[in-house]
Amino acid sequence: MKLVVQVKLLPAPGQAAALEATLRACNTAASDVAVVARESAVYRNYDLRGHVYAGIRAGHGLGAQAAQHVIKKVCDAYKTLAANIRAGNLGKPGSKRRRRVERNPISFRWDAAQPYDARMLSWQHDARTVSIWTVDGRLKQVSFTGSPDQVKAVAAHLIGESDLVHRDGMWFLHATVEVPEPELFDPGGFLGVDMGIANIAYDCDGNRYAGARLNGYRRRQARLRARLQAKNTKSAKRLLARRRRKEARHAANVNHVIAKTIVTEAARTGRGIAVEELTGIRDRVRLRKPQRVTLSSWSFHQFGSFLSYKARRAGVPLVEVDPRYTSQTCNRCGHRDTRNRPDQETFNCRSCGVVAHADHNAALNIAQRGVEGWGAVNRPHAA
Structure with a gap:
């Protein structure tokens, strides 16, 4: 089963500036992609990539993996929006609120979470540091910390996709780890x-x-x-x-x-x-x-x-x-x-x-x- 483990990053001032620039670039690119997706009514990942991939790489200085994650993030956001509309969470058909969200493109905060995969993020568990991609180049030896259980979880289990999160002036990584799941026992009641x-x-x-x-x-x-x-x-x-x-x-x-x-x-x-x-x-x-x-x-x-x-x-x-x-x-x-x-x-x-x-x-x-x-x-x- 998959669990999300949060660890706290402890970047130096220069490293924190690079992480902030990265989130700003990725989320500015995501907002631009969302506009193109709405105007062209293209919301599938592969199809949307043909419209925007080259542009956001050149215009926002994103690497190949970062650009693909930005496009996928936009597609996932529109998928969630469509599910909320179908469920009636954004008002009844024809309501002012529903018409607004159906018409306007999604926008992203500058510090919205950005996904990272193994090509963009590597872990050095003995040193308790990570190496992470940014728009200013690869940052190495960025320290991280957490509770004993959190540190043990990211060291002992296979790590999948992680999200870089900025919250209340602090930096976090939300790492998805695969943990073994025991077989269910036959209950006696x-x-x-x-x-x-x-x-x-x-x-x-x-x-x-x-x-x-x-x-x-x-x-x-x-x-x-x-x-x-x-x-x-x-x-x-x-x-x-x-x-x-x-x-x-x-x-x-x-x-x-x-x-x-x-x-x-x-x-x-x-x-x-x-x-x-x-x-x-x-x-x-x-x-x-x-x-x-x-x-x-x-x-x-x-x-x-x-x-x-x-x-x-x-x-x-x-x-x-x-x-x-x-x-x-x-x-x-x-x-x-x-x-x-x-x-x-x-x-x-x-x-x-x-x-x-x-x-x-x-x-x-x-x-x-x-x-x-x-x-x-x-x-x-x-x-």
């Missing part, structure tokens, strides 16, 4: 996990991973941003710039910790993990205006992706199940009724009288659906 906003996760063993602290943290950050934006002073803008990713990093760390705990418990008990399939939930649900910010900041996709890759690395099977009516159905007798859930926390079956936490009841239903789904795919002819 499933650990059902109900994902939510009030509780980030609630498993069928009764373990609750509350979201109150994270939601409170997000509300405090929103109030602080509002106060700083209202001040509109230079110092307030500097503080906003420094804090702009703090909330996202904190939420990602919380999701990492919870996902690791769940995967470790599933592996310890020999069970798989069953979660709800929540794709498109923001389009399906209707909420009052005060609830929309909370739903928009709910990072369920990130949490689900963390669960998925950590489970794969541990050899733990993970299945996604139909989320419909899991919170309205009694896990004991199977009776389904909207009145079974009188409030957010409480489940009270109108048929058999069982009382439980609503999320725990839902997690038990998810675990049962995980067993049924796994058996239908992997043991379809079992007696």
Whole structure:
């Protein structure tokens, strides 16, 4: 399986200037290529190369590999844009926003990430340096650092494509590494996990991973941003710039910790993990205006992706199940009724009288659906 490992570059001032010039040249070229692609309606990599390859090499001083990566980056950006348009993420057909993105070419920030391959980037793991192509020539002995796990990962595994990233005045390489993936074991049951906003996760063993602290943290950050934006002073803008990713990093760390705990418990008990399939939930649900910010900041996709890759690395099977009516159905007798859930926390079956936490009841239903789904795919002819 492929993992992305981030290491931090420690360039000297002259090296940093060369890296900055390289990103500026590559992204200026990418914006020019995007204009040609839009005007000629050519978005396939090979076809677009015939229109722009010679021009961006001569006009922007790019090497052969860099020019090809720039063209591929533009094609990938238009492919992503088309997918977002099809999914309705950029408005309905005929809307002002959708017409604008369909008409105007994509533009790239000067410091947008630039892909590198093995011809443009080599690693010296013993010296902990890299040799990297720039528009000013090859930079050698550019130091890098990272956590022990990050440094070990790039040294021990095959490195594929890497991205040069400039963020908050620092330089990073996001290296794609190929790590061995263990075979999935045959699970003796499933650990059902109900994902939510009030509780980030609630498993069928009764373990609750509350979201109150994270939601409170997000509300405090929103109030602080509002106060700083209202001040509109230079110092307030500097503080906003420094804090702009703090909330996202904190939420990602919380999701990492919870996902690791769940995967470790599933592996310890020999069970798989069953979660709800929540794709498109923001389009399906209707909420009052005060609830929309909370739903928009709910990072369920990130949490689900963390669960998925950590489970794969541990050899733990993970299945996604139909989320419909899991919170309205009694896990004991199977009776389904909207009145079974009188409030957010409480489940009270109108048929058999069982009382439980609503999320725990839902997690038990998810675990049962995980067993049924796994058996239908992997043991379809079992007696």
